[in-house]
Each structure stands twice: as C-alpha cells, then as structure tokens.
Amino acid sequence: MAEKLKYQRVVLKLSGEALAGDKGFGLDFAVIDRLTDEIRDVHRIGVSLGLVVGGGNIFRGTVASQQGMDRVSADYMGMLATVINALALQDMLEKKDIQTRVMTAIRMEELAEPYIRRRAQRHLEQNRVVLFAGGTGNPYFSTDTAAVLRALEIEAQVIIKATSVDGIYTADPKRHPDAKFIPELSFQDAIVRGLQVMDGNAFGLCKDNGLPIVVMNVNQRGAIAKVVQGDRVGTLVR
Numbered sequence: 001m002a003e004k005l006k007y008q009r010v011v012l013k014l015s016g017e018a019l020a021g022d023k024g025f026g027l028d029f030a031v032i033d034r035l036t037d038e039i040r041d042v043h044r045i046g047v048s049l050g051l052v053v054g055g056g057n058i059f060r061g062t063v064a065s066q067q068g069m070d071r072v073s074a075d076y077m078g079m080l081a082t083v084i085n086a087l088a089l090q091d092m093l094e095k096k097d098i099q100t101r102v103m104t105a106i107r108m109e110e111l112a113e114p115y116i117r118r119r120a121q122r123h124l125e126q127n128r129v130v131l132f133a134g135g136t137g138n139p140y141f142s143t144d145t146a147a148v149l150r151a152l153e154i155e156a157q158v159i160i161k162a163t164s165v166d167g168i169y170t171a172d173p174k175r176h177p178d179a180k181f182i183p184e185l186s187f188q189d190a191i192v193r194g195l196q197v198m199d200g201n202a203f204g205l206c207k208d209n210g211l212p213i214v215v216m217n218v219n220q221r222g223a224i225a226k227v228v229q230g231d232r233v234g235t236l237v238r
C-alpha cells in the first residue's frame with residue numbers, strides 16, 4: 001500500500017478547537033473518537049504520522065495575558081493544555097490498537113517522554129504514531145510553529161493543517177458567502193494576497209524550507225487519507 005502514497009511521512013496539525021466539537025471548549029469525546037478513526041485509517045495505509053495538537057480549546061496564552069496575566073506564565077499554561085489534549089488523543093488511539101508515544105517539549109517524564117529528535121524518528125520507524133505535545137516549549141510561539149519545526153526535524157514531506165473549513169478562500173467563508181475556494185497557491189501568492197495560512201513564524205519556516213502545507217477540513221470524512229494518497233482535497237500551498 002505504502003508505495004501508492006504521495007506523502008509517506010506527515011505531520012498533522014490539529015487545533016485544540018478540533019477536539020472541542022460544537023461546545024467550542026474542552027474535550028468532546030465523540031469528536032475525538034471520530035478524529036482518531038481518521039488517524040487510524042491514515043496510519044493503516046502505511047503513513048508515518050506525527051501529530052501536533054494545539055491547546056486553544058482549554059487555554060490561550062494571549063487571551064489570558066490580555067486579561068492581565070503575565071504572558072510567559074499564560075503561555076506555559078497554554079503549553080500544558082496541549083499535553084492534556086495529547087493524552088486524550090493517545091488514550092483513544094491506543095484503544096484502537098495503535099501504538100503511540102507522547103513526546104513533550106517540556107519535561108514531564110512521569111507521563112510522557114521528553115522530545116528527542118532521534119527517538120522520535122525511531123518511534124516513527126517502529127510504526128508508532130508520535131504525538132508532539134507542549135508546543136515548542138517556548139512562550140511567545142504557537143503550536144503551528146511547533147508543527148512546522150517537528151515536520152522539518154522528522155523530515156515530513158508535508159504538513160496537514162486540519163481546520164473547520166475546506167481550505168483557503170479569497171476571504172473568510174464564514175463571514176463572506178461569496179468567498180472563492182483556492183485549490184492551490186504558492187507561498188508568494190499567499191503573502192501578496194494577504195491570506196493567513198498559518199501564523200507568521202510557522203508560514204515563514206515552511207516557505208524558507210519549501211515544506212508544503214495542505215489546509216483541509218477535518219470534519220470531512222476520509223479527507224486526511226485522500227490528501228496522503230494525492231487526491232485533490234483542501235488547498236495546497238507550496
């Protein structure tokens with residue numbers, strides 16, 4: 001099966017909100033069940049898979065700091081939120097007989113391994129899904145940046161950004177019903193047209209290193225598997 005894949009090694013970036021479902025906050029286990037089914041299907045077809053999960057469903061450093069909290073402390077709280085999400089995903093994936101490892105950018109060895117690049121690569125070679133938690137381990141960054149960093153480090157061929165819209169549009173489709181879907185664009189186009197694909201740091205890292213990004217809808221069944229098999233799903237930025 002693996003030879004039919006367009007991308008053999010992938011980093012999937014899931015925002016915290018993707019785990020919250022309609023509640024918009026916390027964890028919706030029915031949603032996580034469905035998401036982990038998708039992840040299992042992608043893993044089954046032979047994709048070497050790293051997951052980076054956000055924390056926005058629990059805590060966002062910027063929001064808390066706007067309300068008076070110290071930004072650095074707030075960001076660490078946000079990073080901890082990503083660990084909560086990663087453990088929830090790990091639990092559900094292992095119930096589906098997928099071997100996983102959570103690796104954290106901040107040490108907490110009672111519950112997960114510290115992130116070490118070579119160990120992560122080894123886990124992937126052993127067919128384990130690796131969940132990269134704790135973001136970059138640094139305040140003032142985002143899990144988008146963490147996803148790109150890890151993708152570059154493990155030599156993933158693409159970063160798949162799972163969102164709640166089908167891809168990139170000429171304007172926000174939730175607010176502008178006449179917005180047009182863009183199936184493919186270059187990094188330069190995205191900049192010239194002022195399209196926000198990822199946060200600026202993350203996008204710059206992808207551009208500088210030629211790492212393609214696919215932005216797709218996580219609620220569309222089978223979409224992640226289609227992306228890795230080379231079907232036209234979502235928007236490809238390269």
Ligand code: UDP
Nearest residue numbers: 016054055056061075078135136141142143
């Ligand atoms: N965060 C951070 N450094 C990182 C990654 C995340 O400080 O490298 C903090 C930041 O406060 C952020 C929160 O963790 O608001 C949750 O991450 P993010 O907002 O990227 O999650 P998502 O929007 O993907 O759910």
